[in-house]
Amino acid sequence: MSFLLETAPSRAAAALLVSRGTAGLVTTRVYGSRIVLRQRGRQFHAGPVGREKQQSPVEQFIDQINTKSTTQKTKSKIYKSADDAIADIKDGVTILSSGFGLCGVAETLIDAIRKKGIRDLTIVSNNAGAGEHGLTKLTTSGQISRMIVSFIGNNKPLGKQYHDGKVAIELCPQGTIAERLRAAGAGIPAFFTGTGASTLIQTGGIPHRLGAKDPQTGKHEVLEPGRPRETRIFDGRPHLMETALKGDVAIVRAWKADEAGNCVFRTATKAYGVLMPKAAKLAIVEAENIVPIGSLDPDHVHLPSIYVDRICPATSDKQFEKLVLAPTQDATAETGEEAVKRNRIAKRAAKELHEGYYANLGVGIPTLAPSFLPAGANIWLQSENGIIGMGPYPATKADADPDTVNAGKETITLVPGASTFDSAESFGMIRGGHVDVSLLGALQVSASGDLANYIIPGKAFNGMGGAMDLVSNPDKTKIIVCTYHTDKEGRSKILDECELPLTGKGVVSTIITELAVFQVDRVGGGGLTLTEVADGLTVDDVRAKTRAKFAVADDLGTF
Structure with a gap:
């Protein structure tokens, strides 16, 4: 009887087994193109012999990092520079690049990759720089x-490259990227998620690569369409199948790494720094501090050494993407028209943050709501990049920390009792419905609770960030839209049906603008009910600026 010996796929591996006397294997013979190992009357067939297919440089590199010998594993992981650490990386590889914006980005390794001129790269990252x-x-x-990315809004040249057909971009929700990375590291090939259901993510409606623009229609040729998702219904709701996201190389920045490869990250740098090494064949860490083995408390290690292959010194300075300081007394007393409108919305939104709530605040107007909470209010603010317990902006630049930022990449402080964690943990909280309420901005919102807030075809191609994840479980996390009533052209943002691509369908429960508060019957199909109007305004004032039908509550209030 003969059996395929899957653990010895090559001549070298077979010879090694025989030389060690493994399982009584003592002889080898060659039959045709295969090596046969004999053991107590059984035959074990090892891999083919003879001339091998010519491999590309990328295939050779991947084989090299897939077949680490015992000698390689016991070799020191410390490299004297980033240049040395990436010296054997070839063109055409897939790189997982950590960082949330510029927070935690592996700038030293990126500089080395640019210097070496490695090209034709596929990059997986939350942001694009x-x-x-x-x-x-x-x-x-x-x-x-x-690029496989959730948000490119702060890299304007990249958006132009996409529209010029020079780069392919796969937009993927932030939490889905995190979970795909976690799945890859855990050996899970695919999973189902409610994030992106009933959107262009489900249908594959966002092209990955564009071609020439038709001068008559103004539309681009689609060279590579988006990827539709397989869909199944669980608990009465549609879910999309997402596949594990693997990389050839991960580049991350850690606060501390010992010589074994154990790593410690500070505050928000955990977002992807903990996830990406687990999903890559080769993980390279640039560390701000490289310490001897035994220097780190085992209970403080965030990334175990088993996931780390190479370590080099981090020599680049950390950058503030958005250095924001606490407003002065004069600033908080702004009286301009825009400030008045923003503050009116934020003040009303603060009433939705009840004692003991865990609340997520989207960028923009929602971040102003905490300043209108009563003194001593017990509200825990969650940030999607991995924080519970966000505090106010730092008072001075000296108090600011580039490792501690909110979802808008603004510098923040942490309150006593705060905790920090990676993005897979963060979005598990969000999708799992553990967050009580989420305040979000909007481009448009419909009478049935549909939300559009991430893309304007032909104009704004920024990405959805974490918004699709934040609205993925509206039965457990109340979604409140905080937005101006009209856009810059004076057009109503509140419509019977959204005209822009959706972030989520039937997800919004409450709409707060500078003019009005609406409650949304997102499940029963009852549409909008006006429950409050701003002081000094009438129902007719609101109707004049609203392109959606709405009922008026019998107990109409003011704010």
Whole structure:
């Protein structure tokens, strides 16, 4: 009887087994193209012999990092520089690049990759860089051919490259990227999620690569369409199948790494720093502090050494993407028309944050709501990049920490009792309905609770960030939209049906604008009910600026 010996796929491996006397294997013979091992009358067939197919440089590199010998594993993981750590990386690989904006980005390794001129890269990252830092360096140099990303809004040149057909972009919700990475590291090939259901993510409606623009229609040729998702119904709701997201190389930045490869991350740098090494064949860590084995408390290690292959010194300075300081007394007393409108919305939204709530605040107007909470209010603010217990903006630049930022990449402080964690943990809280309420901005919102807030076709191509995840469980997490009543052109943002691509369908429960408060019957199909109007306004004033039908509550209030 003969059996395929899957643990010895090559001549070298078979010879090694025989030389060690493994399981009584003592002889080998060659039959045709295969090596046969004999043991107590059984035959074990090892891999083919003879001339092997010519491999590309990328295949050779991947084989190299897939077949680490015992000698390689016992070799020191410490490299003297980032240049040395990436010296054997080839063109065409997939790189998982950590960081939330510029927070936690592996800038030293990115500089080395740019310097070496590695090209035709597929990059997986939450963001695409900002200003002249982070992945912007590789997009402007033309070294990236494809990106899998949740938000590109702060890298304007990349958006132009996409529309010019020079780079492919796969937009993927932030929490889905995190979970796909976690799945890859855990050996889970695919999973189902409610994030992105009933949106262009489900249908594959966002092209990955564009071609020439038709001068007559103004539309681009689609060279590579988006990828539709397989859909199934669980608990009465549609869910999309997402696949594990693997990389050839992960580049991350840690606060501390010992010589074994155990890593410690500070505050919000955990977002992807903990996840990406687990999903890559080769993980390279640039560390701000490299310490001897035994220097780290085992209970304080965030990334165990088993996931780390190479360590080099982090020599680049950390950058503030958005240095925001606490407003002065004069600033809080703004009286301009826009400030008055923003503050009116935020003040009313603060009433939705009840004692003991865990609340997530989207960027923009929602972040102003906590300033209108009563003194001593017990509200825990959750940030999607991995924080519970966000505090106010730092008082001075000296108090600001580039490792501690909110979802808008603004510098913040942490309150006593705060905790920090990676993005897979954060979005598990969100999708699991553990967050009580989420305040979000909007481009448009419909009478049935549909939300559109991430893309304007032909104009704004920024990405959805974490918004699709935040609205994925509206039965457990109340979704409140905080937005101006009209857009910059004076057009109503509240419509019978959204005209822009959806972030979520039937997800919004309450709409707060500077003019009115609406309750949404998102499940029963009852549409909008006006429950409050701003002081000094009438129902007719609201109707004049609203493109959706609505009922008026019998006990109409004011705010």
